[in-house]
Amino acid sequence: MPAPASSLIPAALDQLTRASESAPLSAAVGLSGFLDLVPDPRGVRGRRYPLPALIAATAASVLAGARSLTAIAEWISDVPAWACRALGFPVDPLTGVVSVPHPHTLRRLLVQLDGDALDRAIGAFLTARATPAGPGLRAIAVGGKALRGPRTATTAHVTVLAAMEHTGSVLAQRQVADKSNEIPPSGPCWTPST
Structure with a gap:
């Protein structure tokens, strides 16, 4: 059964689906440096995950083939712990475990993000990678x-x-x-x- 239209990936991330990338994780880690252009819409209290890590993980899942919010959340929950650390997710200092966000956390964040700012950040990343004309x-x-x-x-x-x-x-x-x-x-x- 196809995913409902309301759960499709955000329009700004759609640019990444056209980028030919053999290593989605390395591309997403590279994107992290451009994510300072995106303001964090969340309140200061209760931020468990850094915004660049959440967006970079979302981008990596899109590059790996995820086409819905459900697929993005599944990809992030299935990725190995070393990949989560590379994307910027924090490690619990007591247990050494890297936790990943709940699918609802991702959905709420992606709905609140400034689409224009995310589009500019992804555009800057893709422009920096492009070969000069x-x-x-x-x-x-x-x-x-x-x-x-x-x-x-x-x-x-x-x-x-x-x-x-x-x-x-x-x-x-x-x-x-x-x-x-x-x-x-x-x-x-x-x-x-x-």
């Missing part, structure tokens, strides 16, 4: 898409505009008005960069 012009495609998993208070879906290289790398994306098209929000994209 040769001299001259490069082709960029701009297109809109309605994402059926995420919702707003007034709509059953979120509409995003994305700019993407023909290599498959997403350069940027942002949420746009529901009844809009690609032309008005992409206006600032056409200014020359230096």
Whole structure:
């Protein structure tokens, strides 16, 4: 039985599904350095797991093939203790055991995360890994898409505009008005960069 649409992975992590990665754990550990761009939405009290560890583990599971929140939680609970330590999960000083978050903890966190900040962090990570383009012009495609998993208070879906290289790398994306098209929000994209 397929997972319900409400449990699909967050849109910002969808970029990672297109990244060809033979070692998802090493890529997720590399992503950890870029996660300072993501503000922690949780209260200061009761933080048991560091935010970079939670997001890096989520990213590693997506790179390993997880396509739903249930699959992400299962991957994290099945990964060996050494991998959890590499991702940044704390070790209990008394027992030496590395504990992993409950699936509800992950779900609550992923719903609360600032999607734009997570998108910028993942975009910066993918840009840093990308091979530099040769001299001259490069082709960029701009297109809109309605994402059926995420919702707003007034709509059953979120509409995003994305700019993407023909290599498959997403350069940027942002949420746009529901009844809009690609032309008005992409206006600032056409200014020359230096």
